[in-house]
Amino acid sequence: MADTQRYVNLACQQGYLSQASLKRARGQWRDEGEKRSLWAVIKSADMLTDKQIQDVESALEVDPSGPGTVIEGYRIVERLGSGGMGDVYLGQSQSNPSEQVAIKILPKRLCADPEHLKRFVLETRALSRMNDEHVTRYISAGEVDARPYLIMELVRGVSLKEHLQQAGALTSRESMAILAQLSGALIKAEDARVVHRDIKPANILLSPARPGYNEPFCAKICDFGLVKFLQDRAQDLGVDEALTVSGIALGTPHYMSPEQATGEREIDYRSDMYSLAATVYHAMMGRTLFSGKTSAVIMYKQVTASIDVEPLRQRGCPDGLVDLLRDMLRKERHERPDSWRDIYTRAISLVDELAGQDPELESAGRQQPVSRRRASSAVFNAGPSPVQGMPRGIFRSRRRTVWAMQLLSFSVILLAVTIFWLLSPPGDGSRVIRVAPETFASSLQRATQELAAYADDPAYADLGSTRTLLLQPGRYQLPSGLSLRSSGLVLQAAAAGVEIEAGDQSLIDLKGSAHVLRMKGPMLIRGRGDALVRVTDGARLYLQDVVVRGAPLEVVGGS
Structure with missing residues (x-):
């Protein structure tokens, strides 16, 4: 508690924390039953900026993991910021200077608190199990100077x-x-x-x-x-x-x-x-x-x-x-x-x-x-x-200026669009739908339903609407008994690492001259049973950079 009061006193002395804000923070602290420190309440209530918090805490703590310290081959360059559960530093690889990471270290003042130590361990375990491009990527973890650390990807942005x-x-x-x-x-x-x-x-x-x-x-x-x-x-x-x-x-x-x-x-x-x-x-x-x-x-x-x-x-x-x-x-x-x-x-x-x-x-x-x-x-x-x-008002004002200039060519654009409308076949638009393994079945069903209107008309086999399912890397399970009635379905891998598995009852059935399926890799398809894809009666299947293992492709009167 003494350390907490030192932080509060220094924040007031530096002019970061007004007396009115301090009074409000004390009231909130008491309302919460004093379950956490007054300094923690002040930080979570956004009464100080991140830079002000960093200045206060840095002034009262000698950091044994300052610039120059090397952790697992990464040299600490500078402190990026502070949070309730640790200080974050910029780390630079000694072997590859262009590689930079974020290193989170539990402050010394919190290492004596068993709860904070356990929470830091929990964060490390959770992050190590969350391998996703929309979660900060876990790299490594350990201890330095008896303080736990966590190495993560450095996210460029705000x-x-x-x-x-x-x-x-x-x-x-x-x-x-x-x-x-x-x-x-x-x-x-x-x-x-x-x-x-x-x-x-x-x-x-x-x-x-x-x-x-x-x-x-x-x-x-x-x-x-x-x-x-x-x-x-x-x-x-x-x-x-x-x-x-x-x-x-x-x-x-x-x-x-x-x-x-x-x-x-x-x-x-x-x-x-x-x-x-x-x-x-x-x-x-x-x-x-x-x-x-x-x-x-x-x-x-x-x-x-x-x-x-x-x-x-x-x-x-x-x-x-x-x-x-x-x-x-x-x-x-x-x-x-x-x-x-x-x-x-x-x-x-x-x-x-x-x-x-x-x-x-x-x-x-x-x-x-x-x-x-x-x-x-x-x-x-x-x-x-x-x-x-840039203030939003100025941004919108400039956009209106651009729109006014664009009106000068509006009649020409309108004429071009009209001619394009008259000469082109009607369609519902070409769409690219990003798909993950867990949404593959529902997205596939929705796409085929939307394209079913063109299934019986050969004229739209190549000119009608298309649906591209952009498959993210992962393992996909092909639904059983799938009959594709579509003229413009594309299954495309977003990157390497896409595998499609088909069970004994799984079968892509392409039947009729209006049925076209394109599969673009890199992609691996594994199948069991008599056939994985059956192409009949003039239907067409296009494979590009696709490896098929297991069940064969059955082509009868198609291509």
């Missing part, structure tokens, strides 16, 4: 919290990208029986979009410092579940689920659903679900106050996204979606729908579907994001 402060609220497109990317990652958390318990804007990092992906950014979940393993998994790992104490609320009040706010011990992955939805709501509205003078007031509202998501609709949020957020924000967890797979499937469907709508309509209220011919060329990343550091 947190969602910083982005909101710099550029304002997100668009529907950006919000759906976060929801789709992170719900896909949290499927793995659910399978690993892991609950994050502290999903919030500060714990979501936004790195640049990946090459070849139509996305505004690549979002990553970080900071598993409050992670919880569900009871069965905790027993397997030998984790002490006493860290989750009944009656003590762990998390951040603005994004806590009702069950977290009441201190329930038996929470599960559905608590993270609420937190992610509260985060997306904040990102779109520019304000949190609830506000209050103290954490106790906010947590009380999380439990008792009704949630109104209609303001999202008024800002132009698509109906499907409003409905999904409403379901994730149900007060009773049994009323929320059954699994992260359900959320991911719905989110990907929303992303796909938005790809066929005009992104420029977002600033003019509710989005409306564009014409069929324009939808075929609509690009999901067409709507630009605000430039960092």
Whole structure:
């Protein structure tokens, strides 16, 4: 407690903490029953900037892991920041100077606390089991100077919290990208029986979009410092579940689920659903679900106050996204979606729908579907994001200037579009749908249903709409008895590492001259039984960089 008072005193002396803020922090500290330190309350209440916190803590602690220290071949260059569960440093590989990592080290003042030590170990175990591109990647862990450390990938970008402060609220497109990317990652958390318990804007990092992906950014979940393993998994790992104490609320009040706010011990992955939805709501509205003078007031509202998501609709949020957020924000967890797979499937469907709508309509209220011919060329990343550091009003003003200039050539464009419409066959647009193993069956079914309208017309075998299922690396299970009635289905590997397995009853049946299937690798297909793919009556199958093992391809009157 003496160290805590030293931090508070220095923050006041440096002018970082006003007397009014200190008084408010003391009130919140007492309301919480003094279960954590006053300094912890001040840091979590955003009364100081990260830089101010770092200055205070650095001044009062001699860091034995400062610049020049080498950990597992990485030389510490500088301190990047501090959090409730550790200090983060920039590490540079001695053998490859271009390789940089983030090294999280538990501060010396916390090493004497058994609870903090156990939580650091829990974070390390959780991160090592979360191998996903939308989670900060685990590299290694160990101890230095009797202090545990965790080596992770260095994410180039800013947190969602910083982005909101710099550029304002997100668009529907950006919000759906976060929801789709992170719900896909949290499927793995659910399978690993892991609950994050502290999903919030500060714990979501936004790195640049990946090459070849139509996305505004690549979002990553970080900071598993409050992670919880569900009871069965905790027993397997030998984790002490006493860290989750009944009656003590762990998390951040603005994004806590009702069950977290009441201190329930038996929470599960559905608590993270609420937190992610509260985060997306904040990102779109520019304000949190609830506000209050103290954490106790906010947590009380999380439990008792009704949630109104209609303001999202008024800002132009698509109906499907409003409905999904409403379901994730149900007060009773049994009323929320059954699994992260359900959320991911719905989110990907929303992303796909938005790809066929005009992104420029977002600033003019509710989005409306564009014409069929324009939808075929609509690009999901067409709507630009605000430039960092530029006020949104100036950004929009410049966009209006660009629009005015574009009107000069509008008549020419309109004429070209009209001619293209008249000369082209009707279609429902070419879409690329990103698919993971757990959503393969549902995405395949939806794509074939959408293309079924062209199945009996040979004229559209090559000219009609297409659906490209972009398969992420992983092992896919082919549904049994699959009969593809489509003229434009493409199964394409996003990268190496795609394997499709077919059971004894699995069969892709292509029948009729209007049926065309294209499979593009690198891809490995394993099959059992008499045949994996049957091509008959003039149907066509195109394979590119595809290796087939096991059951053969059966071609009768097709190609």
